[in-house]
Amino acid sequence: MEKVERAAIKVAQTLESEILSGALSDGSNLPTERQLLDRFCTSRTVIREAIALLDSRGYLITKPRHRPIVRRPGFDSAFSVVRNAASQLLTDAQGLRNLFETRIFMEKALVRHLALHARRDDIVQLKAALEANKQCIDNSEAFYQTDIAFHRVLYRAMNNPIYVSIHETYILWLKQRWQQMPDCQQRNQRNYDEHTLIYQAILERDAEQAEKIMGQHLENSWQDVKMTFELIRQETKISEAATGEASLLID
């Protein structure tokens, strides 16, 4: 179509189609830059630019001094791109709340759906996840993992990989927040209890109840997240005050 197309884009498109067609198989290494340079009869600049492009679109995963690894993109890679793009929005309290709100909305809808349409197997998995969750109440790290696993069952039950990717993205976004939360066995217990109530509501096919409990559950979680947020604000305030003093001294 367009004759004036940047060279890197053409190379990237060629490689992209080879990745999609399987000529470059998933998980294998990309040829070295000098090999590609040779093959495409172009400069290393262009090759490296093309690699950067493919990386940004999720066709490759690159580590600083290593050969790029080919990755046939799925929905997860699509979402891995948003992760970076939105990362900055998570430092803003309102942005994070907006995001968390969509999660609440999503999971409320999920449990409603499950309460109405859960199959036997879904129930079994939920039960198992709940049990694993119970075993870890006294271990915050392990509890966090099983907590995630419990929620993941909800997404998985949709039988559509996109939901799983969405869940993983939420987790990734919230991970840094969780790492700043203090250990609190009481919180674990509360979360477990709420999980149990959700499970029971689904078991009893009570969509209203399931949705309601999930709403409460996640609003409670939000309070935890918000708390870490305010902790940080206090810290920065303190450090600002400190630098303020320093500047006074300088004056």
Next chain:
Amino acid sequence: MEKVERAAIKVAQTLESEILSGALSDGSNLPTERQLLDRFCTSRTVIREAIALLDSRGYLITKPRHRPIVRRPGFDSAFSVVRNAASQLLTDAQGLRNLFETRIFMEKALVRHLALHARRDDIVQLKAALEANKQCIDNSEAFYQTDIAFHRVLYRAMNNPIYVSIHETYILWLKQRWQQMPDCQQRNQRNYDEHTLIYQAILERDAEQAEKIMGQHLENSWQDVKMTFELIRQETKISEAATGEASLLID
């Protein structure tokens, strides 16, 4: 933290923080590469790499032979990144269905929410969108726009910009499909009727009914989308057959 960090990343981070702080104001041009080169005491290679990075993360919009334009990212830019990343998945029938399924799920949940919590203003906007929709039944292009506008009201009613971005992304993904649909006034009429039923259900605060109609509405839409998909498949089949004949002739 890490002493072994790629130079381009450091430059990108510096520029990123300047964009976020407003030192580089939204809409303004980035300094020329040579100016940046001078400022950061590094090679043009690194500068260009940093620019590519910022571009891929939505902090800049670049046109081939022009200065990059600074863009303070919002949720929409975050989603604009997914648009590219997922575009290839839309050529796969299963991928598109998975995507459409999430839209159905989302909008069913939206109308349920609206039926339960719509405020007077939301109703007014829905009514207006519906009326505009009605006026365009005989004009597919205009109908398409008002159709989108009607659904957009649902997302907007959540008072959270993320929902709007999600909607825009769905629209963008499906746009190319719609462009391949044949004009069909009958289809417009059907869609309008369904919109009306949804509106009425919300008006009557009948969440179940609203959700049900929305489900039917979007499943019908899916049939339209799917149809365009099969049209393409037939065409490629035909062209393949043609090339097959050609090769026979060559033999």
Next chain:
DNA sequence: AAAGAAATTTGGTCCTACCAAAATTGGGCC
């Protein structure tokens, strides 16, 4: 003051070179 021509700047591409980190090779040892 507006329009057009000339000069300058800038982005895209190419090349060469260097260094440190990986990958590969080659021994030497068990």
Next chain:
DNA sequence: GGCCCAATTTTGGTAGGACCAAATTTCTTT
């Protein structure tokens, strides 16, 4: 033969210079 460690080669990251065509700016002309 198989395994581990050192020497060697290859490779990715960065620097810096060069060239061209497209953009931009400056200057001239009307």
